[in-house]
Structure formats: C-alpha cells, structure tokens
Amino acid sequence: MVNIIALVSGLIFGLGLILAGMANPAKVLAFLDIAGAWDPSLALVMTGAIVVGSLAFAVARKCNRSYLGLPMNLSTSRVIDKRLVLGSLAFGIGWGMAGICPGPALVLLGSGSVKGTVFVAAMLLGMGIFEILERTRSINFRKRGQS
Amino acid sequence: MVGTDGGALIGMAVALLVLFNARIAGISGIVGGLFGMQKGDMNWRVAFIAGLVAAPLVWQLFASLPAVRIDGSYAVMAIAGLVVGIGTRYGSGCTSGHGVCGLSRGSLRSIIATLAFMGTGLATVYVIRHVFNFWI
Incomplete structure (x- = not known):
C-alpha cells in the first residue's frame, strides 16, 4: 500500500x-529573470502548493501515526549550518543555469527530452559524488575517533 | 488559474505522501536516498520516481503535452545537473523539499535554504542574461 500511495x-x-x-525550463528561467520580461506566474504555483501543503502538515502535526500506521517522525532539525547554506546556494546556481530542478528534471526524462536526460544523468552523478564524499568523511571520522 | 491549479495538485501529492506514508515529498531527498541502498527503504522511492517519470506519459493519454523549450546546451545541462545534484544533497533539499514542504511546515531551515537558492537562481539568470548578455 505504501508503494501504491508513493506511485x-x-x-x-x-x-x-x-x-x-514548471516542467518547461524556458518558463522557469523567465520567472527567475526579474530584470527581463519577468513571468511571475510560477509564484502562484508555489502559493497554491503551500496553501494545500500547510493544511496537510497542520493535520500531520497532530498525528502520532500516519493513516497507514507509520510513525510520524518528520525531521525536526533546527541546525542552520554551512552545509545547508552553501549547498542551497550551489543548487540555485545550477537551477539558474538550466531552469531545471530535480522534480521537473524527472518529468523531462519521462517526456523523452534528450537534454532533460543529460541533466538527470549529471544530477545522479552529483548525488553519487555526495554519497561517496559523505562515506569517506564518516570513515575518516571513525578512524580519528579510534586513535 | 493554471498556476494555482498546478500548485494545488503538487500540494495534494505532498498531502498524500505525508498523511499516508509519513514522508516528505522532497524530490532530491527521495532520489538521493536511493544511494543509501537501505533494505526496506527503496521500493517506495522507486515507486514515487516511477509516478513522476510516468506523469508526461499519462498526460499524453488525455491531451498533448505543453511545449517545452530548453535553451541551454548539452554542456550546460551536464554542469547544471551536476551542481544541482551535489548542492541539493548538501543542502538537504530542493524546490519541493524546502520550497514547498519546508515552507508549508514553517521550518526555519527551509526558509533559509529557499532564500539561498532563490537568491543565487535570480543572480545567475541576471548575470547570464544582463551582465554578459548571452544565452548559454
């Protein structure tokens, strides 16, 4: 059932x-181009999503378990660190270059766009590089802890 | 309004995932989590991604897809994709995880992250289009 809901x-x-x-990179770039022929319509998308989303999270906050009985332990981290800020700053640069973020990238992949597919492949590579760096870091951290 | 309608659909997807599966609909987190290779934590991720990738195919059953224009070259796609992949994982989220889910929850981390990526997103487009005045 969990998988059907996810699908x-x-x-x-x-x-x-x-x-x-949002799946049209030219439109996303027009939204980000405030000094040009600015297309503010994507702000409405965010607003629409946040209105519905905030109702959902207001309900979720009051539940200990989801409707499928899963524990509702959503992230409560409040740490503002360098990783959060620098990572997000970098993401914005990539987003501004191509006009594509991860969700629309996967939609472009499904629509058979070759450029979208190149973007997704590079994005997965980037995520893989992050994973390798993280594992190396945690191994080094453990080594230091033992010595 | 097409914008708010599309946004409301995205909000409904977020609602479904959190209320039934107790999960945040953050795309970079869902995709990046696949690399953890944790048993029992893979199938729902694959299912969600399959739904997302299948969306244009399902759309085409009922209507023709709206036009899409990608001006960037293949090299730009490769560099931008790489930066987005690394950046979203270090920053623990993207437009969906921070921008939609995080702002819906009123998370301070997500407000900071959203301001950061909106800021560099706007700055990057400004520099490319109005300072150097070229299409990449």
Missing part, C-alpha cells in the same frame, strides 16, 4: 508540474 503521489506531483508549466 500515485509521484504521478499527481508530476501532473501538477506539467499543468503549472
């Missing part, structure tokens, strides 16, 4: 991105 959620998410125009 349906992913599908609705993707249809929402297409309907909103």
Whole structure:
C-alpha cells in the first residue's frame, strides 16, 4: 500500500508540474529573470502548493501515526549550518543555469527530452559524488575517533 | 488559474505522501536516498520516481503535452545537473523539499535554504542574461 500511495503521489506531483508549466525550463528561467520580461506566474504555483501543503502538515502535526500506521517522525532539525547554506546556494546556481530542478528534471526524462536526460544523468552523478564524499568523511571520522 | 491549479495538485501529492506514508515529498531527498541502498527503504522511492517519470506519459493519454523549450546546451545541462545534484544533497533539499514542504511546515531551515537558492537562481539568470548578455 505504501508503494501504491508513493506511485500515485509521484504521478499527481508530476501532473501538477506539467499543468503549472514548471516542467518547461524556458518558463522557469523567465520567472527567475526579474530584470527581463519577468513571468511571475510560477509564484502562484508555489502559493497554491503551500496553501494545500500547510493544511496537510497542520493535520500531520497532530498525528502520532500516519493513516497507514507509520510513525510520524518528520525531521525536526533546527541546525542552520554551512552545509545547508552553501549547498542551497550551489543548487540555485545550477537551477539558474538550466531552469531545471530535480522534480521537473524527472518529468523531462519521462517526456523523452534528450537534454532533460543529460541533466538527470549529471544530477545522479552529483548525488553519487555526495554519497561517496559523505562515506569517506564518516570513515575518516571513525578512524580519528579510534586513535 | 493554471498556476494555482498546478500548485494545488503538487500540494495534494505532498498531502498524500505525508498523511499516508509519513514522508516528505522532497524530490532530491527521495532520489538521493536511493544511494543509501537501505533494505526496506527503496521500493517506495522507486515507486514515487516511477509516478513522476510516468506523469508526461499519462498526460499524453488525455491531451498533448505543453511545449517545452530548453535553451541551454548539452554542456550546460551536464554542469547544471551536476551542481544541482551535489548542492541539493548538501543542502538537504530542493524546490519541493524546502520550497514547498519546508515552507508549508514553517521550518526555519527551509526558509533559509529557499532564500539561498532563490537568491543565487535570480543572480545567475541576471548575470547570464544582463551582465554578459548571452544565452548559454
């Protein structure tokens, strides 16, 4: 059941991105181009999503368990660190270069876009590099702890 | 309004995932989590990604897909994709995880992250289009 919900959620998410125009990189770049022919319509997408999303999280906050009985332990980290800020700053540069963020990238992949596919492949490579760096870091951390 | 309708659909997807599966619909986190290779934590991720990738195919059953334009070259796609992959993992989220879910929860971390990536996103487009005045 968990997997069916995930599949349906992913599908609705993707249809929402297409309907909103978020899956069109030219439109995303027009939204980010405030000094040019600015297209503010994507702000409406964020607003629409946040209005519905905040209702959902308001309900979720009051539940100990999800409707499928899973523990509702959502992240409560409040740490503002260098990783959060520098990582997000870097993400914005990539987003501004291509007009593509991870969700729309996967929708572009599904629509058969070759450039979208190149973006997804590079994104997965980047995530893989992060994973390797993280594991190396935790191994070194443990080594230091033992000595 | 197409924008708010699309946004409301995204919000519904977020609602479904958190209320039933107790999960945050953050795309970079869902995809990046696959690299953890943790048993029992893989299938729902694959299912969500499959739904997302299948969305344009399902859309085409009912209507033709809206036009898409990608101006960047292949090299730009490769560099931008790499930066987005590394950046979203270090920053623990992207437009969906921080921008939609995090702001919906009123998370301070997500507000900071969203300001950061919106800031560099706007700055990058400004520099490319209005300082150097070229299309990449």
